[in-house]
Amino acid sequence: MKPVEIKPGIYWVGAIDWNLRYFHGYVTPRGTTYNAYLIVDDKITLVDTVKHYLFDEMLSRIKKIVDPSKIDYLVSNHVEMDHSGSVPKIMELAPGAKLVTSPQGQKGLKRYYKKDDWDFLAVKSGEELSIGSRTLKFVHVPMVHWPDSMVTYIPQDKLLLPNDAFGQHIAGDGRFDDEVGWDIIHEEAATYYANIVLPYGDNVNKALDVVGRLDIDMIAPSHGVIWRSYIQKILPVYRRWAGNETDKKALIVYDTMWDSTKRIALALRDGLEDAGVPVTMRFLQTSHISEIMTDLLTARAILIGSPTLNNGMLPTVSAFLTYIKGLRPKKRIGLAFGSYGWGGQGAKEVAAVMKEMGWETPLDFINIQYLPGDEELESVRAAGRKLGEQI
Numbered sequence: 581m582k583p584v585e586i587k588p589g590i591y592w593v594g595a596i597d598w599n600l601r602y603f604h605g606y607v608t609p610r611g612t613t614y615n616a617y618l619i620v621d622d623k624i625t626l627v628d629t630v631k632h633y634l635f636d637e638m639l640s641r642i643k644k645i646v647d648p649s650k651i652d653y654l655v656s657n658h659v660e661m662d663h664s665g666s667v668p669k670i671m672e673l674a675p676g677a678k679l680v681t682s683p684q685g686q687k688g689l690k691r692y693y694k695k696d697d698w699d700f701l702a703v704k705s706g707e708e709l710s711i712g713s714r715t716l717k718f719v720h721v722p723m724v725h726w727p728d729s730m731v732t733y734i735p736q737d738k739l740l741l742p743n744d745a746f747g748q749h750i751a752g753d754g755r756f757d758d759e760v761g762w763d764i765i766h767e768e769a770a771t772y773y774a775n776i777v778l779p780y781g782d783n784v785n786k787a788l789d790v791v792g793r794l795d796i797d798m799i800a801p802s803h804g805v806i807w808r809s810y811i812q813k814i815l816p817v818y819r820r821w822a823g824n825e826t827d828k829k830a831l832i833v834y835d836t837m838w839d840s841t842k843r844i845a846l847a848l849r850d851g852l853e854d855a856g857v858p859v860t861m862r863f864l865q866t867s868h869i870s871e872i873m874t875d876l877l878t879a880r881a882i883l884i885g886s887p888t889l890n891n892g893m894l895p896t897v898s899a900f901l902t903y904i905k906g907l908r909p910k911k912r913i914g915l916a917f918g919s920y921g922w923g924g925q926g927a928k929e930v931a932a933v934m935k936e937m938g939w940e941t942p943l944d945f946i947n948i949q950y951l952p953g954d955e956e957l958e959s960v961r962a963a964g965r966k967l968g969e970q971i
């Protein structure tokens with residue numbers, strides 16, 4: 581388990597979680613990494629740590645470079661336990677270390693680890709800390725994606741350590757973006773953004789303004805690969821995501837018990853395609869809601885279908901809606917649809933959630949009793965066409 585020198589005197593000493601497939605609610609088919617960075621200067625500094633069960637892996641990498649008891653500063657950019665999980669053990673090994681974090685970070689770390697004897701250095705946004713030939717500059721980025729979040733910038737190395745921002749869940753032998761390739765990283769960065777960062781677009785924009793003023797040639801996040809070749813490609817993409825900018829395309833998400841709602845979904849697809857709108861279809865029994873979020877990130881029209889079950893929508897659909905309500909995608913055009921037997925509350929409830937989220941709903945929700953007939957499907961197709969013309 582070797583460390584990787586990413587800049588002269590700066591090492592990746594993180595850990596690779598090859599087997600992780602589920603991360604607080606979203607699926608991670610490629611696993612992930614927890615990235616920690618060791619800076620060897622007059623003051624030995626470790627930026628972030630790894631999930632608790634991978635502590636030994638990180639430690640073995642650190643030991644190949646320095647004696648861990650010599651660590652002077654431990655920077656905690658973010659309290660969440662995938663990055664702070666090994667803070668207690670490092671503080672035990674390096675009792676003289678100062679724990680550098682934001683004031684909110686100090687509060688959060690105290691709440692999680694119940695340690696009163698840690699020597700905290702709570703830094704303000706913009707504050708600098710000299711560690712010898714380098715200066716660490718800390719910038720708070722609250723709610724990207726917790727209140728304590730901050731980034732660490734090292735001007736002498738043109739290096740930004742932004743913690744979760746620009747992260748992606750990829751485990752692999754390559755540490756750098758160009759070793760993995762744009763398509764995979766772009767997809768994983770999109771999934772990460774859609775499932776973690778999407779609600780905080782305004783804060784991301786502010787953070788991007790700050791980043792835009794910095795001289796940077798490397799961005800080393802806390803998950804996945806390090807950006808060095810695709811920085812100029814990912815920055816504008818992040819801007820688009822932060823601004824809820826979407827493409828002229830539609831996403832149809834549905835569940836069904838006896839296929840009536842599916843037939844409506846297919847007719848809507850045909851109508852949208854008539855209008856020249858590309859369509860992605862997602863069936864809630866076979867696609868995980870976190871994967872669907874990646875499609876939703878760039879789709880302008882979102883059509884969601886549910887039959888009525890016991891006076892409401894299907895639980896799979898309500899779980900999906902609960903998830904997207906929290907992630908707050910904006911500037912979307914919505915259409916609810918479904919099949920029912922007598923009361924018909926399912927599609928009605930979906931439409932109400934779309935309104936609550938502030939989506940435009942130019943067409944009334946579609947609700948068809950039992951199995952839709954040919955004529956009904958023709959009118960659904962026409963509705964799809966009409967919606968497509970407005971996207």
Ligand SMILES: Cc1cc2nc3c(=O)[nH]c(=O)nc-3n(C[C@H](O)[C@H](O)[C@H](O)COP(=O)(O)O)c2cc1C
Pocket residue numbers: 835836837838839840841842886887888889890891892919920921922923924925949950951
């Ligand atoms: C267990 C069960 C409960 C149902 N409850 C309701 C209900 O409360 N209100 C209603 O309008 N229809 C209800 N229905 C009827 C379905 O909504 C109807 O069969 C519909 O066409 C199913 O659409 P699907 O083929 O897309 O699953 C129920 C059906 C089942 C199987």
